[in-house]
Amino acid sequence: MAVIPWYANEKVRALDARLIESGVSGLELMERVGRGIVDFILKQPLARSALILAGAGSNGGDGFVIARLLMERGWKVTVLLSHAASRSQGDAAVNLTRLGEMPVPVVESRDRDETALTELLNSHDLVVDALLGTGAAGAPRGETARLIAAVNRCRFGRHVLAVDVPSGAEGGEGVEAQWTCTAGGWKLPIATGHGAALAGETVLIPLDENAAPLLGVPDALELEERDVRNFLPRRRIDDHKGRRGGVLIVAGSKRYRGAALLAARGALRAGAGLAVLASVPEVLDVLAASLPEAIAEPLEDAAALERIMAKWRSRCSVLLIGSGLDRDSRARGLCRIGSQWDGPSLWDGDGLYWLGEDDIKPVRCCLTPHEGEAAALLGGRSPVRDRFEAAAALARQYGSVLLKGYRSLVAGLEQTPWIVPRGDRTLSVPGSGDVLSGACAALLAAGVPAEKALALGAWCHGVSGEALGRMQGQDGILAHEVADCLPAVLKELNGAC
Ligand SMILES: NC(=O)C1=CN([C@@H]2O[C@H](COP(=O)(O)OP(=O)(O)OC[C@H]3O[C@@H](n4cnc5c(N)ncnc54)[C@H](OP(=O)(O)O)[C@@H]3O)[C@@H](O)[C@H]2O)[C@@H](O)CC1
Ligand SMILES: Nc1ncnc2c1ncn2[C@@H]1O[C@H](COP(=O)(O)OP(=O)(O)O)[C@@H](O)[C@H]1O
Ligand SMILES: [K+]
CATH class of the missing domain: 3.40.50.10260 (YjeF N-terminal domain)
Structure with a gap:
């Protein structure tokens, strides 16, 4: 290794x-x-x-x-x-x-x-x-x-x-x-x-x-390629979509509409068999046209989320919460209910903003903060000087952490931190992190253990960015193109097995 x-x-x-x-x-x-x-x-x-x-x-x-x-x-x-x-x-x-x-x-x-x-x-x-x-x-x-x-x-x-x-x-x-x-x-x-x-x-x-x-x-x-290959989910020729794993995504708001769609796209492009998007009507209205493969669940309020979670729990093993959720009281209520999810959950974007409040403490979860979000979670302490210490502190508090950025870090409670040496500035575009969180959630739902799912997701996301950068230039790539590149990257990794 x-x-x-x-x-x-x-x-x-x-x-x-x-x-x-x-x-x-x-x-x-x-x-x-x-x-x-x-x-x-x-x-x-x-x-x-x-x-x-x-x-x-x-x-x-x-x-x-x-x-x-x-x-x-x-x-x-x-x-x-x-x-x-x-x-x-x-x-x-x-x-x-x-x-x-x-x-x-x-x-x-x-x-x-x-x-x-x-x-x-x-x-x-x-x-x-x-x-x-x-x-x-x-x-x-x-x-x-x-x-x-x-x-x-x-x-x-x-x-x-x-x-x-x-x-x-x-x-x-x-x-x-x-x-x-x-x-x-x-x-x-x-x-x-x-x-x-x-x-x-x-x-x-x-x-x-x-x-x-x-x-x-x-x-x-x-990490090297031969390491992350070992993290790939086990797929079989007779797999049906139920065995691929399902993700329930709680994301999007009137103000931020694209993030939820990109997270769902990231999940499906990383191989999820089911992506259920619980969101506001403004987001779901465009879902049918932009990503008809995802399922729409209208999410008026926190009570609706309780019902949706109960309805999909048997088919969605992972909850992804936060992308573009906003920071208002509605979002806070959704995060409170989301923190009661009794399976693996992945917190990103505005979900991270609310994480750690007294009534928003999921038992063991995955986090995908960038440096700004990590600083806020650490009470303002900037992770720039010591990203390892920041990731370790977050892992102690929450479980499994992907600290994003150039050469992202993965930290967990019981392992030596990993460095994911893939990705470049091609990925510094709006929505790129939403695609990544969707991909990581899909890999978790496919049964990949938490730290490995975060590392594999970051690796594939990074390689997609590099490939797009090589083909089309490192400036001006759209986040959905990064998602659309994921199958080819997974194919390469799988093919190398
Ligand atoms: N035997 C060995 O150990 C070997 C060591 N090796 C080599 O030694 C290096 C370590 O050397 P080192 O310990 O002398 O420290 P080094 O990095 O040169 O800096 C100290 C100087 O910087 C200054 N300074 C500090 N902070 C500053 C700041 N923010 N802004 C401005 N100035 C600042 C500080 O000033 P002062 O704080 O004292 O005023 C002091 O003058 C190591 O990286 C490797 O290259 C190799 O040769 C192999 C054998
Ligand atoms: N210069 C870079 N090198 C490598 N990866 C990068 C670089 N810039 C951004 N990324 C990656 O792109 C993603 C950006 O995520 P994020 O900042 O959350 O974007 P957004 O909030 O717009 O979705 C992260 O996975 C990060 O690691
Ligand atoms: K130097």
Whole structure:
């Protein structure tokens, strides 16, 4: 299962410490990081000139090693310090001194204005970000922040490589790298969301051949296609629609009409045998024409939902609630009744807004929040800095969580979090999340266990988005097209079994 294990920064830092205890010096480790990164750089088609931006810590020290090794290979190299040279300490200071013995210009950034910085950046093909690594605390400050902004401003036509992690990976403006060469182990800050998007292509630079067991238990596992294939529902040639699984969808409002239709479409396109849509007349009026395969249940008020739930419980094993439900008292009443569903339920959109109220506490449910919804559920605490912690906190409170976004996360009560490495900006269109929740609900209804259903749904949704992006471009895809792509994605996955 899953070949890419991800580790918290502390575990990789502990690995460094253990290797040092075992007799490898810190200086040698820094040399190995620099050498590994230079080996990578030399394989790229670059114009042999590099500007190394170096911070005051050991990340900057790695940068000094890279500068020296590139210089030895005949590159034009300039080193730009974010700090006074005298602030570099320990192994970094040793490497800075070594650099002083070579004809490499080492300059401090603070007396250069924006024009001078731009000129310097534009006169090198490769920019190496060795400003902040795992020792970064909070969003970049001061001169470091100014340098990061300059790199991003000038990155078109340049190549940007981040050492270990992109500076700013844990919040604030960060370096937008083309490559990140990370040392010793895959690090959580670049596994998902903001940090992952900054990192670009991530390359592991091994520190030692005996390192793997020293890293201990991974903190997250990145799923691969062969993993998610094992999550597919068992289908048989003699399946009838009753065996495919049914979903009762409580969604839509006068104000938000499309979300409910997209959720139902997502469910049917992911293979549901039955999709019952309980909604307001304004939504159901268009259902017959836009999705005649779904069943319409008029939903005037909360009492009607009780009747509908009782009527369909034997044929719908899963309740999906929330997409476009709105945030008025009617929606609140529906969520209260919905929370009494005695089977698996999936909460999305406005359903998440009401979740957690005293009388809206479903026993064990699935959640599909984006970062904003997760922040609201966590009392305003933003999940951007630590998406893993946010997903774990929600899982402890509610059950199974899909924290959406770039490289979505799946967390449950008893498992190491999963990273779903599929999907791109093609999917950042209105209604895309509604399609996803419909698909996940259908997979749950087909008998796939909760976390696996969320991961498989996110995987298929992500691959659909990527495929559409490739064929038609990444901007301007409609959410229903993502739904309509799901059967082909499922076919591919099934075919690969
Ligand atoms: N033996 C090892 O461990 C090995 C480590 N290795 C490498 O070391 C890296 C870790 O090095 P590290 O621990 O020195 O921290 P690092 O990332 O350079 O940052 C510290 C500096 O940043 C500053 N600073 C902090 N936050 C800031 C902010 N928000 N905004 C602005 N400034 C901020 C902070 O300043 P201060 O807070 O002290 O004022 C300090 O000057 C690791 O990622 C890997 O690359 C490899 O060589 C392998 C061997
Ligand atoms: N840049 C991106 N990379 C990968 N996936 C993305 C990206 N932007 C959006 N998505 C995915 O698209 C979906 C958007 O959901 P959501 O924000 O709830 O949209 P809506 O509320 O309009 O339905 C999520 O599954 C999210 O993971
Ligand atoms: K860096």
